[in-house]
Amino acid sequence: MPPDEDDEFAELRAEEGNAILRLFLEYGRERLLTFVGGAVAAVVQMLMALVPSFVLAIAIDSLFFDTRAFSLPLVPGAWIPGNEGAQFLLAGGLVATSYALSSIFSWANNYLWNSFSQQFQHSVRVDTYDALQRQGVEFFDNRQTGEVMSILNNDVNQLEGFLTNNLNSLITIVVRVGGMGAVMLLINWRLALIPVAAIPALGYLSYWFVETIHPKYQEVRSAVGKLNSRLENNIGGIETLKSFTTEPFETDRVRDSSREYLDAQWDAITTRIKFFPSLQATTAAAYVSVFFVGGWWVVTGTPPHPFFSGGDPTATLTAGTLVLFLNYSRRFVYPMRQMGQIINGYQYAEAAGERIVGLLDDDTRVSAESDGTELEEVEGRVEFDDVNFAYRDEDGEAEETVLRGISFEADPGDYVGLVGPTGAGKSTTMKLLLRFYDPDSGTITLDGHDLADLDLRSLREHVGYVSQEPYLFYGTVAENIAYGVPDHDEAAMHEAAEKAGAHEFVADLEDGYDTMVGERGVKLSGGQRQRIALARTILRDPDVLVLDEATSHVDNETEAVIQNSLETLTEDRTVFAIAHRLSTVRDADQILVMDDGEIVEQGTHGELIDGDGLYANLWHVQVGEMEALPQQFVERSLGAE
Numbered sequence: 083m084p085p086d087e088d089d090e091f092a093e094l095r096a097e098e099g100n101a102i103l104r105l106f107l108e109y110g111r112e113r114l115l116t117f118v119g120g121a122v123a124a125v126v127q128m129l130m131a132l133v134p135s136f137v138l139a140i141a142i143d144s145l146f147f148d149t150r151a152f153s154l155p156l157v158p159g160a161w162i163p164g165n166e167g168a169q170f171l172l173a174g175g176l177v178a179t180s181y182a183l184s185s186i187f188s189w190a191n192n193y194l195w196n197s198f199s200q201q202f203q204h205s206v207r208v209d210t211y212d213a214l215q216r217q218g219v220e221f222f223d224n225r226q227t228g229e230v231m232s233i234l235n236n237d238v239n240q241l242e243g244f245l246t247n248n249l250n251s252l253i254t255i256v257v258r259v260g261g262m263g264a265v266m267l268l269i270n271w272r273l274a275l276i277p278v279a280a281i282p283a284l285g286y287l288s289y290w291f292v293e294t295i296h297p298k299y300q301e302v303r304s305a306v307g308k309l310n311s312r313l314e315n316n317i318g319g320i321e322t323l324k325s326f327t328t329e330p331f332e333t334d335r336v337r338d339s340s341r342e343y344l345d346a347q348w349d350a351i352t353t354r355i356k357f358f359p360s361l362q363a364t365t366a367a368a369y370v371s372v373f374f375v376g377g378w379w380v381v382t383g384t385p386p387h388p389f390f391s392g393g394d395p396t397a398t399l400t401a402g403t404l405v406l407f408l409n410y411s412r413r414f415v416y417p418m419r420q421m422g423q424i425i426n427g428y429q430y431a432e433a434a435g436e437r438i439v440g441l442l443d444d445d446t447r448v449s450a451e452s453d454g455t456e457l458e459e460v461e462g463r464v465e466f467d468d469v470n471f472a473y474r475d476e477d478g479e480a481e482e483t484v485l486r487g488i489s490f491e492a493d494p495g496d497y498v499g500l501v502g503p504t505g506a507g508k509s510t511t512m513k514l515l516l517r518f519y520d521p522d523s524g525t526i527t528l529d530g531h532d533l534a535d536l537d538l539r540s541l542r543e544h545v546g547y548v549s550q551e552p553y554l555f556y557g558t559v560a561e562n563i564a565y566g567v568p569d570h571d572e573a574a575m576h577e578a579a580e581k582a583g584a585h586e587f588v589a590d591l592e593d594g595y596d597t598m599v600g601e602r603g604v605k606l607s608g609g610q611r612q613r614i615a616l617a618r619t620i621l622r623d624p625d626v627l628v629l630d631e632a633t634s635h636v637d638n639e640t641e642a643v644i645q646n647s648l649e650t651l652t653e654d655r656t657v658f659a660i661a662h663r664l665s666t667v668r669d670a671d672q673i674l675v676m677d678d679g680e681i682v683e684q685g686t687h688g689e690l691i692d693g694d695g696l697y698a699n700l701w702h703v704q705v706g707e708m709e710a711l712p713q714q715f716v717e718r719s720l721g722a723e
């Protein structure tokens with residue numbers, strides 16, 4: 083059964099098979115002793131569990147019915163006491179000891195294996211996370227957060243589950259079922275054929291069950307997923323929902339999703355409740371057959387068919403042996419019903435392991451990160467030369483070209499503005515400068531070094547980026563500003579906050595810099611978040627600073643404060659500012675006007691106004707000089723909406 087036909091991470095799967103074994107060898111080697119200790123404990127525990135029935139059979143025959151002398155396998159005859167009372171106590175003592183040992187070894191097995199698999203899981207998870215975060219930005223562009231999280235959660239847990247539960251069940255089956263089968267075969271192999279024949283039947287039944295229930299469980303999972311995302315969407319959008327008075331509509335949609343879930347669950351339940359009775363019926367059939375054949379034999383002194391005595395008319399069966407056979411055959415059910423789960427668990431764990439190994443082995447990013455030249459002193463000269471770029475879809479195919487023939491130069495210390503209609507490619511151009519993506523053709527250089535030749539970490543240490551929707555981490559304001567600069571001093575942090583126009587409002591917060599910002603900064607306004615993000619980048623003191631509409635949410639007054647500090651900020655670094663509010667870039671040394679993936683105009687504010695092109699028209703819109711706009715521009719703007 084292919085366990086993951088719709089595997090979103092197909093391309094991550096390892097080339098070679100046996101992923102579990104590889105991970106096991108890589109991460110389990112140093113804890114191999116713990117693992118082997120756990121396995122030995124499991125074997126001893128299972129063997130101990132076989133003893134009571136065995137001793138009971140001997141006690142019945144020799145103490146209760148006197149049909150044979152009291153003897154124990156592996157115990158020298160000289161050690162066996164002579165009188166029945168002492169023999170009875172010895173038998174009872176053996177049963178008690180085997181139960182006690184079984185409990186102790188069961189504890190040891192659980193302790194050792196859980197400790198092994200938890201440590202294993204921990205190391206695999208941390209390494210997988212590390213490999214995951216080194217993936218390129220496009221990896222995350224094409225996947226939902228939930229999908230990515232599923233590697234770290236489900237896949238890693240799947241492996242752990244397999245190691246702790248399935249492998250344990252496998253040992254149980256092999257030792258317990260194998261042990262019981264072997265004991266019975268040794269005592270009376272002909273009679274043993276009846277219960278032993280039930281083993282493959284039970285195994286097959288169990289496998290059939292897992293095969294049948296698996297797709298049904300997948301449907302349940304998908305129905306749960308849909309129901310959850312419906313609920314999540316509705317609760318998240320509760321204000322929109324209420325303002326549109328769509329409550330009845332949404333209740334209907336939730337009802338439909340919930341009904342789908344109910345149907346899927348019911349389908350799985352009806353299959354499940356058929357399984358256990360059929361398993362029990364198979365075991366019961368073996369049990370009843372042994373009872374009839376063995377019982378007949380014990381009661382009448384001859385078997386119901388000469389086959390069971392091997393044609394020997396004097397062959398007898400003792401009551402104790404019959405009890406042992408009955409006891410053992412009843413106990414096949416429990417371990418055997420896990421057979422299917424083990425196979426299923428293995429398939430899942432192998433698929434999960436392949437994804438993890440695929441991710442760990444994907445060294446394309448690693449070489450890109452660590453092979454390049456380290457930057458020392460950066461002046462901040464940036465040059466784009468005929469750069470073309472298209473985003474990739476999830477199959478790695480190029481989508482529509484979004485940047486065409488982008489060429490420009492920025493001198494150290496320049497303040498460069500990027501303006502243009504929405505979707506023109508401004509953010510994309512800057513993301514290439516951070517090497518979130520590589521251009522399809524053309525080159526981008528920093529101080530004359532091709533970005534592709536630079537060490538990625540070193541590049542990003544020198545190029546600061548404040549995005550349109552800055553992300554704040556759960557923590558305090560101070561932690562967020564100092565993010566990535568662990569050895570900052572307090573004064574430097576306050577200074578950065580002041581330059582970003584954040585100091586005043588932070589000081590007014592209840593706990594000042596120690597105020598918690600809430601998850602993703604939800605407890606702050608959009609403008610406040612932007613200012614903290616700006617302060618964070620200023621504190622890093624990068625040589626090249628990219629502001630992607632970094633002040634779009636702040637009020638005019640704060641923007642003036644930021645503009646003021648930008649003047650000092652831009653003195654000794656190259657700054658790129660993407661702006662819709664053109665006043666932000668009015669004083670720029672150079673303004674790049676982008677439209678539909680191309681630079682259509684380039685110059686200072688004055689030059690561009692004189693040029694009377696796109697920039698001049700955008701400017702007229704912003705200062706309210708609508709009458710100055712050419713008809714063509716108005717028609718285009720209307721058409722774009």
Ligand SMILES: Nc1ncnc2c1ncn2[C@@H]1O[C@H](COP(=O)(O)OP(=O)(O)OP(=O)(O)O)[C@@H](O)[C@H]1O
Pocket residue numbers: 223473474481484502503504505506507508509510511
């Ligand atoms: N991750 C992505 N995957 C695919 N296409 C993208 C991605 N990001 C942006 N695009 C597309 O690339 C084009 C340029 O987008 P970009 O964000 O660079 O424009 P922009 O000029 O910064 O726009 P805005 O002013 O609205 O922020 C758009 O058509 C957009 O749909």
